[in-house]
Amino acid sequence: MPNHEKIYDQEASQYHELIARQPELRGIIEEIRPLDGGLDIVDMGAGTGRLTTVLAPGAKSIVALDAAEAMLKITAERLQERGLTNWTTQAADNRKLPLPDRSADLIVSGWSICYLTNSNVPEWEHNLEGIIGEIKRVLRPGGTVVILETLGTGHETPSAPDFLQPYYARLVNTYGFSHRWIRMDYSFDDLSQAERLARFFFGDELADEVIRQQLVTLPECAGVWWLQV
Template sequence: MPTNPSKNHIPNPSQQDAALQQMNYKQIQSSMSNNPDHNNIYAQQAADYDRMIHYEDDKLEWKYSVQQVLATKPYDRIVELGAGTGRFTRVVLTEMANKEWPNGSYIALDASTAMLEQLKSNIENDALLGKITAPTAAKLHIQEAVHHKLPLADHSVDLIVAGWTVCYGVCEHNDPEQQAEAIARIMNELTRVLRPGGRIAIWETLGTGVPAPAVPASLQVYIQALEEQYGFHRTELSTSFRFPSMEEAKYITNWFFGSTACDLLTPDTDGSVVLPSYTGLWVWDKNKARH
């Protein structure tokens, strides 16, 4: 996977993002713990989560991986699971604006109303700033849904993308046996809606605040099933966070990842602060699937 030569890349926030920078640190601090409540964050703190993800992927390896998936072949109908505040949505729509996509549509699904509201706001802002063309933005459809029950017809989708989300549907509050059942339900649903030749691309964490990429213990049953049972192929990416200051780095890291991850915060020579983070991309092609 190619990397960007500029290791000092720091996201250039929009006016809306700049406003988020003024968020009261005391509000973040009040929610800090060693075990952050991610369900509460997704439901109640979507704007703060959106602010955090601007700092991730300092070498742009994740972004390049999305571009490579889209470049494989034409996709008319793309569906995103767990779309959140629109991180994938914005990248994909920007890419598709530069392609022939006359019959294209993009369906962003998420179980959180707050996340989808933030996504809608982000896309509207991008369209106003000219980052996404109005005709491309009009191809976006937003709907609440969970992974194992998609509001989609059989054989109606060309590409399914899911970033840091299927793991929750499979692993959260489930023992290994329940995880196996959950991944089977989700895979049955995904393959139901895929057209012949369709593709699934799933991004999941390989650790944040860790010295090297590795499948977290809590995801091992799930990832093993993806690779060994279903035949997904893995690519490892370096997707570290780069914060503008140590103060910002400590607050955001503690807020979302817990205090232990702060031990890996590393100042750089330009004053920015790096938190190592790794991501895996797992790709599955329906025509090449194991049966």
């Protein structure tokens, strides 16, 4: 399996090429928390701006946080290209947000929290408790958090990896999140691109399956969890 931490630090551009093949998520988030009225928004684990760039227009302010400076550089470039000025980026750990108490109306986190809260990580329960505590500290009363994570790449219906299932269960059973699932299929230009990007991020087994099945569209399921504080 490829080293994702290395990818985020050293191959951010190719990572962005991959996720740019997935659907936009503004509509999914707006179903949970209407975005009109100008919100102060935080994007935890913003990466290359998948969520930041679609939420920034119309926001009062948006802060993009990520552990990898290389990812945030791409986010900043994309926001600058759009002529937006209501944003900032900052390197940060999800367990310690560099933000004041009660400073956000909406916090989003896409495919990020799982790196600290999967069952392969020592003290993952403690990490999750700390992250949820930070989210609740930063959100204003009535604020909303929306978390997105994988429910299986190469699957047409949810098939969460075993090491993520305890984390997902705890979001619902311990912290009271609501949840649903959506399709986030990758739509590639051709088989060559599909194979190259699948091998780059997901590894040889999935890339070989892409070739075997001639998958120009690679199925992906994602979970959406949300909570109002």
